[in-house]
Amino acid sequence: MxxxxxxxxxxxxxxxxxxxxxxxxxxxxxxxxxxxxxxxxxxxxxxxxxxxxxxxxxxxxxxxxxxRLGILSRGYGRKTKGYIEVNGQSSAEEVGDEPLAYKSLFPELPVAVCEKRTEGVEKMPEVxxxxxxxxxxxxxxxxxxxxxxxxxxxxxxxxxxxxxxxxxxxxxxxxxxxxxxxxxxxxxxxxxxxxxxxxxxxxxxxxxxxxxxxxxRYAKPVGPREHLPSKWALFAGIADPKPFFTYASSLGQIQEEVIYGDHHRFTEVELLELEQQAKTMAGDEGFLTTHKDFVRLQSHLSQLPNLGNHLYYLPMEMxxxxxxxxxxxxxxxx
Known part of the structure; x- marks a missing residue:
């Protein structure tokens, strides 16, 4: 039907x-x-x-x-319009999660967003x-x-x-x-x-x-502590989370798997729920997510100390x- x-x-x-x-x-x-x-x-x-x-x-x-290289993106999922250059203080709400992830990987690289690409090319720093x-x-x-x-x-x-x-x-x-x-x-x-x-x-x-x-391929999870948890609560808001979940299952005991929509924008209620769940976690427990999800959460972590102490992301490269x-x-x- x-x-x-x-x-x-x-x-x-x-x-x-x-x-x-x-x-x-x-x-x-x-x-x-x-x-x-x-x-x-x-x-x-x-x-x-x-x-x-x-x-x-x-x-x-x-x-x-x-x-000299640069990256120009539409900035899917952002709340803003027009041309914006991404910097260390940018949030996913301002520029989108993918451009923010690029900037975190390559801090010295010019990264910008603009839904009109010809306008974006004109305004980009010289590359x-x-x-x-x-x-x-x-x-x-x-x-x-x-x-x-x-x-x-x-x-x-x-x-x-x-x-x-x-x-x-x-x-x-x-x-x-x-x-x-x-x-x-x-x-x-x-x-x-x-x-x-x-x-x-x-x-x-x-x-x-x-x-x-x-x-x-995936690298070692990145997070607040060098010694990694052995028990994981997984969540991902990307288009195809299957490879992430499959690999993460090799890193320890999986207690939970949560799938959000692609480019998911976390609500205040969801953030508070994650903070409360993190508050009950033992020392050998942690959250594991993708790099894109992590950058969407990063600007909120100063207000969510328990989540910040238990949140890791899984680096990936082609x-x-x-x-x-x-x-x-x-x-x-x-």
Whole structure:
């Protein structure tokens, strides 16, 4: 019944996005390019949870050469509007959780938010390379490169349009990608698995695309004490919390798992409930969450001392399963 209800709206959504893309393709809707900085878009075709943020962080951490880098994001979930530069005193309510997470990882890097990306590019501090987080559908700006993320488990070519599925536009949109970054892959991929994915991309594109396969790894939890708790209460407000919960289960006894919506904004009642729960925790107990959830809570912790004394987050980073040097060679040539 649900599929029947969502099927017709997805057809209408597909028509609207097709017309919009054609208007840009035909030059009826303007698309602005910038001679400087070099603009690299990190985006996707599906909503949420495709690994864009880990890719942006990887690029910054491993960038080759002396280019000055910057990050521009929409700042999803913020209560503000317009162009804002992220600083150490910013809150998730002001700039969104992802930009705040970038700033905490790279304090010296210019990070800004602006829903109008062309305006954001104009106002950014001077940089050589600007990484645009989640701007693949923002076609009023013409990028130097488009890196499109798709998870290995839920590839874009097996998905359908919103609201029937998770796609923001037709799978044919992959034609605008310069490279496809496959995220959250198993640590070992067979030639057959890679070939199947490449065929899925080719079915929706007029030409072959460079495809690079990546996964994620976790580091030691970060929190108020070096000696980690052995019992954990887990919570996460991200698009796909399954990998987080799976890995966290290896860190000790799991007493609780709570899932919030993506980019969840904690209410005053929820914060007080977490504080009260933390107050009853023993020394070997703690909360464990994701980095994005932690930065959303960080500005409240001065008023929540018990939560602050028991709250840890799990760092995560992306890595290439293979062909890492080929990726950097390709990026340097394009």
């Amino acid at each position: 649900k599929q029947t209800i969502t099927f017709l709206p997805s057809l209408l959504f597909g028509l609207i996005t097709w017309v919009r893309n054609k208007l840009f393709d035909w030059g009826i809707l303007p698309s602005r390019s910038f001679e400087k900085p070099r603009i690299i878009v990190v985006g996707n075709l599906a909503v949420g949870g495709t690994g864009k943020s880990p890719l942006v962080a990887y690029l910054v951490k491993n960038w080759r050469g002396g280019d 050589d390379v600007l990484l645009l987080d989640d701007a693949f559908q923002h076609r009023s700006l013409k990028s130097s490169l488009n890196l499109v993320c798709s998870t290995f488990e839920k590839p874009f070519y097996q998905d359908t349009l919103l609201p029937h599925g998770r796609l923001r536009e037709s799978a044919k949109g992959i034609e605008r990608a310069d490279a496809v970054i496959v995220t959250r892959c198993p640590s070992i991929l067979t030639k057959e698995q890679k070939s199947n994915f490449a065929q899925g991309v080719l079915r929706n594109s007029k030409e072959e695309k460079p495809i690079f396969y990546t996964s994620v 890595y290439f399963i293979d062909q890492e040097e080929q990726f950097w060679d390709w990026l340097g040539k394009n």
